[in-house]
Amino acid sequence: MVAPAASPAAPAPASTVPLKRRRAKGDDGVITVGRSRAGTILANTAGVVFSVLMLFPVYWVLNTAFKPADEVLALEPTFWPTSPTFDNFISAFKAPLFMKDMLNGVIVTLLAVAGALVVGFLGALSIARFSFYGRKAIILVVLVVQLIPFLSLLIPLFLMLQSADLTNSLIGVSITYLVLILPYTVWTLRGFISGIPRELDEAALIDGCTRGQVFWRIILPLTGPGLVATSVYGFIQAWNEFIIINTLNSPDKQNLMAWLLQNQTTRGTAWGPLMAGAIITSIPVVIFFLIIQRNIATGLTAGAVKG
């Protein structure tokens, strides 16, 4: 506890630190050799400052949304709403097309996620549970199409949907979103299915199950959590999308994200309702995200570090 040190970058030489400190209480599994209290205080300060800076925009949108209109457009911004109000939220809900676009967003998102889940699950089952000629090719395709910048496909997609008379329709956007989230769905579910020990299938087969029963009684129930996580991720993707729907559809057939975008082009932004609308739009995403965030990180970089 006595080792003097200046900064976390240059703590005291290890020899001056009593080895007893090696496992300080509460520091779960973190190396503590060569660490001084001053260094920890400095690191903690840096950590808190960093977190506060990160959260500032989040705080600012909340702060703005609960202010009355005249306080939003004040030359001296107040850092805490003096008379908090729900006015901005009410005017967001009352704004033209807000409710309609919200409903559109829900419909489009649910259709896309449901479709991607069914189609993706079957595809994942195929590459996770069978070994066949062409399996690697399918995996490669799934990986590659995830990387194509979807925006660059928007021109041909627009032309295709246009000639199929599917622009300015919720169905066209739903199908597009389905395909947008499909590769990730297949890829993630493949991981979940491979995680189920094959021995379980084999045991069930030996006990007289048919292949169909193996699917319904073993694979499907055990993939449950994976299905939830994957569909939530797909939900976030589809809910957050606005470029495609903004390009394909007219404002009354768009979603809330596109609504937020439209709102800015009207003369002089109504910042209060816009920020309130942004919060309403973000709430489902933030909640869902916080539930499943662990899977998102692992899905993108899975296996990059060998344990």
Place this chain on the structure above:
Amino acid sequence: MSVVDSPATRRPNDPGRSQQHRAPGHAKPKRRSRESGRTPWLLALPALVLIAGLLGYPLVRMVVLSFQNMRLRELLSGRTPPWVGFDQYTKVLGDGVFWSVVGRTVAFTFVSVLISVLFGLGIALLMRRVSRGVRLFMVVAMMFVWALPQLVAAQIFRWMTDSDFGVVNYLIDKLPGVDYQNHSWFVNPWQGWSVITTLVVWAGIPFLAITLNAGLTQVPKELLEAATVDGATPWQALRNIILPILKPLIMIVTTLSVIWNFGLFTQAWVLRDGHPEPQFQTLATYSYTQAFGQSRYSLGSAIAVITVLLMLGVMIFYIRQMFRIGEVD
């Protein structure tokens, strides 16, 4: 707690992990696969049809379009647009504006990825050093930022940098001797791009820091302890132990950041009110504006094709990396 803390930590029972311990090549019962010769293809068929129809075909169509001249007239009449060979490409590649867009996109990608990854690594290392409570606070703060939709984040930044009522101008104006009242951030492209870069870095740090922090938990403690006992400075420990072990993960997250930032669209689009000035165009917004703003669908396609080609190297690298680390068995 377990949901928030070190999200990407590997657990032995994690789904999608255990297949690595199983050496799948040996465990596969060969006979069964022959029995069910058609089943896997039938299962994969719907997904393959959708991918082929709505990703594969548009990809081909995009290339075809770039050799035609599709304008509004052809779109409305439904006639086949005239073939023009490489005209669109010579037009694009001979255009100084295009090259400045390319240069800007590349420069932005380089700078923003460099800052993001360095920051992410620094924050990840900091997370190993702070007390438990502070670490939790950091994770929660980053989770909220990560969860925000891109569009919402961009709108927040647009509001904060508003020239009349933005809080950023107000705070900078408070500094002694600085007059930032009614300062417009997007008159000078350098300032405008620093706002965009700040937004992109701010939004990107959570993924990088939390993923790299999870990677850091995999660095064997014994190695670091041994190094410290042997008198290694923290810098030496970082350079010779932590970074080499973390290298594959750093490569992957850097590659992903490059792919994402190179395709920058939302942030520039929103901060410039849906009409980016020439100095705020990136390859993605440029292609989009040409196609949907000017109805030059073929020219937009040619730009998109060039964009994909420019990114191809990075993509191949990513896929090879995914195969190499054995995730793809």
